[in-house]
Amino acid sequence: MKKSSYPGYEAIRRKGWLAAHKWLLLRRLSQLSIMALFLVGPLLGVWIITGNLNSSLTLETLPLTDPYLILQSLAAGHIPQGTAIIGGLIVALFYFVVGGRAFCSWVCPVNLLTDLAFRLREKLGLRSATSLPRYTRYLMLLATMVIAFVSGGIAWELVNPVSMFHRGIIFGTGLAWLILLAIFLFDLFVSRRGWCGHLCPVGAFYSLLGTHSLLRVRADARARCDDCMDCYLVCPEQQVLRPALKGADTSPVINSPNCTNCGRCIDVCALDVFQFGIRFDRSDSSRSSPNQAASPSTGV
């Protein structure tokens, strides 16, 4: 493998290692510190957040509840009480602003595992021909609702790796590591970005939640793009890049709800094509050609 062939090499050379890993580092920091906040209670007796990702109480005042769980509970025929509803609204509002799938890349512990599987897969040069459509996750989302309705219980929680991983770290895993191992191996050998990018109904739910989210990655400087493909290689949802990056008549905003706002494309782009911004175009730059969009005056 040629040294300059790995994605981000050029960015490191031009911007320095730290700048080329800025968002990745921040993201890991976010994932780990959220885990740490949950853990200092049971480990050190300092209770900042009690509970787990399903539902929690911060500093004994702020309730947070997974809105997806509330929907499943409703489908199963239970109307959760006020605290849960308030907690769910707060979470829903938050992700409505920062992008639903920011949960996946900035909070969810399974992401650490699947990112690792992806790194390993790339490093070992593994290829597999499994063609799993990305919309399968929405079928999964639908299925979880249907099982909740039919079985009269939140059945998805019996096997949900996301909550199981998080709960396992805080309350003890049991056999949950088997499911996590299965996901790791699936991502490593069977399907590239298989779980998070194709199957996970939690991510599917949050993508719907963030369909109109305010915070977006923008490719305002897309005219600078030299087609090095580094962003495609690191992006967990490659299909979201093209419309913003290459569509001459479309907005430079990555509008797909499946973008996880991980910011890795910003990191690895040596030419600083991408940046975080809001979904709305200030001027009429959405109509302008890529050449105009690249001019410094419109680059936000």
Added chain:
Amino acid sequence: MSSSLTKPGTGKRNDSRRRFLLELGRSATGVTLLSFGIGLYSRQSASMPANAIRPPGALDEGEFAAACFRCGLCVRACPFDTLDLARLGDGVTTGTPYFTARDVPCEMCDDIPCVVACPSGALAPELEDIDQARMGLAVLLDQENCLNFQGLRCDVCYSVCPAINEAITLEHIPNTRTGKHARFIPTVHADACTGCGKCEHSCVLEQAAIKVLPLKLAKGELGRHYRWGWEEKENAGSSLVTPDGEHRYNLPSSKRYDFAGEGLLESGE
């Protein structure tokens, strides 16, 4: 579809449609099979192991599966570390709270912090008096091995019961082994037992003779349309059915019958 395939010019569109339908069919089949598995597993996990007891105020098992968020706030709220969240493979629905009375029983806090902490209502906030909790029901399962049944005065389950003399009483019966002593049988009263499990926890035997079981297993129930005649009579002040006629014994004139006077008597007595 096969007929349209033969038309020239439509082949390409048909191909992509076929591919799409095939792909959709495949993933939908996979998802359906998976859901089927999860559904079956959820049915199976709805049957709790008999030694797993839910926290106070827990809704019926069926509703509980729909209501519990598996967040563990009740576990954290419990000052006695009684509760635990079920792990995958535990037999109890994964992530839901339970306790094992033999290990750590419920101490029946007056302020019921676990119920207060529950965000979803799976532990019903309507429960304000812990004495009204019905986590399970204690049953003297193996009375032959109970020390009291053998005529000893162990009495531990009775003594530790938070509702002593209401939930557990000692009922005297003759000790036929010695012929002259009484046996003090621990007797559980379902109308007062909260299912806290302190009796099971403290039973001195190697294996507890008295155990707390989920209500579904332990509790008998009269058909809803049945009434206890004597209770209804007392409530109403008089019999609700046609009163019994005065009983006649058709005895010879020299005899009469009086129960309290010890039965069959001579007329003159």
